[in-house]
Amino acid sequence: MARPKRNNADYFSHDADMRNDLKIKALRNKFGLDGYAVWCMILEVLTDRDDFEYEWNDLSAELMSADFGIDAGKLRETIEYCIKLNLLELSEGKIFSQKHKDRFDSLLTKRQRDRNRFIVSDNPIQSQVSVSDNPHSKVKYSKVKESIVKYSKEDNNSKSIEDKSSAAEAATLKRGDEFYKILLAFVPTYGKDMLRSFFDYWSEMNKSKTKMRFEIEKTWNLAGRLRTWERNEKKFNKGSQIQQKTTIKDVLSIAGNTMPNKLIQQS
Known part of the structure; x- marks a missing residue:
């Protein structure tokens, strides 16, 4: 759920x-x-x-x-x-x-757009990116992360603060699209509902809209984060069934504080 x-x-x-x-x-x-x-x-x-x-x-x-x-x-x-x-x-x-x-119209619009991205059909998803949920994945996520950071350097010639802010937000949204494409490969493993929640949380922008939440982390192991999120979601659902007073923010806090030190290794 x-x-x-x-x-x-x-x-x-x-x-x-x-x-x-x-x-x-x-x-x-x-x-x-x-x-x-x-x-x-x-x-x-x-x-x-x-x-x-x-x-x-x-x-x-x-x-x-x-x-x-x-x-x-x-x-x-x-x-x-x-x-x-x-x-x-x-x-x-x-x-x-x-x-x-x-003031929150743009935030809610972004969240709805992100949720709509995961409204997928029941057919297996074909992705150009081959990713497996193990340390020996052929995808070097760190390299993908480096490739999408280049968008942050675009539109640096804007003449006004508003233009620069809009350009920074646009660049961040482009990197969000790349992040979304990576997650699509995990739909058969984790399902669209869990990945929708995962993406909605980790793609949220900071105040300046220059970075997403996952980009602020000192280390980032996608496979490890997904496993942790899945475990915590099971705990959350179990806690809801026995009517424990566990809040959503508590679960998200647990996911955020669990930071594996090693990136996904190339097989």
């Missing part, structure tokens, strides 16, 4: 001049630094929640006030004022910021 689809994020962009937004100034003027701190923590909570929304009722207000270390009454007053300023919206018992949601 594949991991649930992610509809949240690990971080959000904090504008350097956010404090100078007129609505934020009004919030600061009414509640001082406490109001600004509450607003920043609300954004953190929304970022971590599914669909970037937070259920809002008496119980959730008490829980949030305990989390923030603020009086529940003052928290409700702050939330109500944020709704009045249209910083937040309250709909169907949930609070959210539409502007905050819009």
Whole structure:
């Protein structure tokens, strides 16, 4: 069973001049630094929640006030004022910021595109890359990794910061395509659902969109990572059946901290 689809994020962009937004100034003027701190923590909570929304009722207000270390009454007053300023919206018992949601459109679009790549037929996949799940694979993954890094050097002549950022993201997406093609050869071994989750996690870009998660690792053994992911997914599924309080992030953390030291060797 594949991991649930992610509809949240690990971080959000904090504008350097956010404090100078007129609505934020009004919030600061009414509640001082406490109001600004509450607003920043609300954004953190929304970022971590599914669909970037937070259920809002008496119980959730008490829980949030305990989390923030603020009086529940003052928290409700702050939330109500944020709704009045249209910083937040309250709909169907949930609070959210539409502007905050819009910031994640590109991230969610990328995740959906990555998932669609693994919607494959039941026919055996023919790949131009011959890969086997053992240390003596004929594919030298380290060499493949070196070959795809060259894309990071493209478009260095962009004249503006925005152009350079777009070029860097485009280069990273190209390397992501190469990474995806490598993983296709493993579909008969691990199945499309597991590989979809594996690719979705390890291809996620950093804040500058210049590297994917797997490119930041000091060592990278693809076959070893896949075996570890498979073991952890079995543990995750087993834990779900007995209703243990194991979170998805715990499983991903285990996979991320297991780093074999040797690359796949050439037979």
